Amino acid sequence: HTPLEKLDRKHFAKGSHGPQQNGNALTPQPSADAKEIALIEAKVKRLCDLLQEIIVRTKENVEKKQALTYEEMEAERDEEDVQAESESDDDEQQIYNPLKLPMGWDGKPIPYWLYKLHGLGQEFKCEICGNHSYWGRRAYERHFKEWRHQHGMRCLGIPNTKNFNEITSIEEAKQLWERIQERQGLNKWRPDLEEEYEDQEGNIYNKKTYSDLQRQGLI
Numbered sequence: 001h002t003p004l005e006k007l008d009r010k011h012f013a014k015g016s017h018g019p020q021q022n023g024n025a026l027t028p029q030p031s032a033d034a035k036e037i038a039l040i041e042a043k044v045k046r047l048c049d050l051l052q053e054i055i056v057r058t059k060e061n062v063e064k065k066q067a068l069t070y071e072e073m074e075a076e077r078d079e080e081d082v083q084a085e086s087e088s089d090d091d092e093q094q095i096y097n098p099l100k101l102p103m104g105w106d107g108k109p110i111p112y113w114l115y116k117l118h119g120l121g122q123e124f125k126c127e128i129c130g131n132h133s134y135w136g137r138r139a140y141e142r143h144f145k146e147w148r149h150q151h152g153m154r155c156l157g158i159p160n161t162k163n164f165n166e167i168t169s170i171e172e173a174k175q176l177w178e179r180i181q182e183r184q185g186l187n188k189w190r191p192d193l194e195e196e197y198e199d200q201e202g203n204i205y206n207k208k209t210y211s212d213l214q215r216q217g218l219i
Helices: 032-050 052-067 070-093 112-117 137-145 147-156 170-187 207-215
Strands: 123-126 132-135 196-198 204-206
Touching: 032 052, 123 137, 132 137, 137 147, 147 170, 204 207
Parallel strands: none
Antiparallel strands: 123 132, 196 204
């Protein structure tokens, strides 16, 4: 007739829920590890439900490959390689370029805004380069220092200096070279015409005239 609360706890079996309080047995609280494991199991089950079709197809593919012989596996691998090459060829043939834009570094047409920005639709021809065409202002300005234009200037016997930038006509280049030579000739010291000599009578002659009169014995 001794109440359970007054009994020594050593008389109770291990794992027992212990004494009752208010007529209800005390229920153990779940641990944090148990909650985490239950959450992981729920996530895994949900993923399996979402990937059910892919999992089934993967199993079927593995079982199919396990049943193939070595020759069949090699033939299937060769067929995949041929299919991949044909797909890459189709991609190259299907490049859509109605505006005939230049190709970029990735093998595809450059954007149209970049084409307009650099003026690549504008053609410049250079007669000195053998009527070669240059597309875009940047390429045109750069070509004056390149080998093709330099070779053309050497063939004309004209030095390729800054004075001849923007000159693409052979006739214009020759005329400009003649004007430069004349200008250099006017500024050059010419002793036969500008050096002065005086005879005994005080007459002034240039060097050329004085030498001619002296050879003739007139002075």
